[in-house]
Amino acid sequence: MNTKIILRNRPNQTVTKDNFQCIDADIEPLKSGQVLVLNQWLSLDPYVRGRMSERKSYAPSMELGDVVIGEGIGIVLDSQSDQFKAGDKVIGMLGWQTHAIMNSTAIKLIPHTPFSETWLLGAAGMPGITAWIGMMDICKPQAGQTLFISSAAGSVGSVAGQLAKLQGANVVGVVGSKEKCAYVQDVLNFDSCLSYKHSSWPSNLKQSAPNGIDGIFENVGGTLFDELIPQMNPFSRIAICGLIAEGLEEHFHSINLRTLLAKRMLIKGFIVSDHVSRWREIQKQLIDLIVKQKIQVYEKITEGLQNAPQTFIDLLEGRCLGKQIIKLS
Structure with a gap:
């Protein structure tokens, strides 16, 4: 049965x-x-x-x-x-x-x-491979740059942020609670973490990225995405992985095309199944990083x-x- x-x-x-x-x-x-x-x-x-x-x-x-x-x-x-x-x-x-x-x-x-x-269902599987493609191929973190990871405590965001840290980037997680912030900072070793539900969210956002944002790994969408856009630097990159905050309804974003042009920003959505030919190669690298405890699971x-x-x-x-x-x- x-x-x-x-x-x-x-x-x-x-x-x-x-x-x-x-x-x-x-x-x-x-x-x-x-x-x-x-x-x-x-x-x-x-x-x-x-x-x-x-x-x-x-x-x-x-x-x-x-x-x-x-x-x-x-x-x-x-x-x-x-x-x-x-x-x-x-x-x-x-x-x-x-x-x-x-x-x-x-x-x-x-x-x-x-x-x-x-691990093959998580950090070394589809979620981890998703994180790799969005972070390494689109966001392309560099030492000294500031990268924001929304839903940073989740199975995809947690790996994406750790990959950025391995490249020497300043990594800021965005989550919804104080407990998740503690996990992201203390366990995943992000440089900082913000709760978008905190009353001081707008000022905390500016303090965490005083020199602007160079990349966003976007898992959430909604108004959270809209609030990050004004902080983006010239030649910044945004990988749109998921839109969990938008549920099953349409959410329309007001994005100034002149700003996108002036800052030469890249915004790219991606689906991990479009990259199946690379899964085995990426998976081997993820497993190696996890076994060596360079990525926490x-x-x-x-x-x-x-x-x-x-x-x-x-x-x-x-x-x-x-x-x-x-x-x-």
């Missing part, structure tokens, strides 16, 4: 537990080329929020009744593919469910690793598939630190 969480209905502005439904279903017989996977670890990621909407985006929306999408790690129970055998450890878009029937082309074998396999493990919806909501509403993972089996 497969226990799975499906999209019951679409969110109205905010995501609630009512948008999900947990059901049991029989496991169908395998067809040629298919593999049955017992899911062990489920990654929770903000991009799923956009896929719950019907709004056009870079990837298709989930249909009502679909298993909620999500990357996972599991062990092969049965195989009708020459590429996999029972007992193999695999990674792929296994979804919010205890068992997944996958085409062999949609999963990858995980060889024995000298580190925690859950924080994972929050929550047990039980039934807790995925609430943990996902907590993630979207800013109540989580680091990478959120559900332990399934």
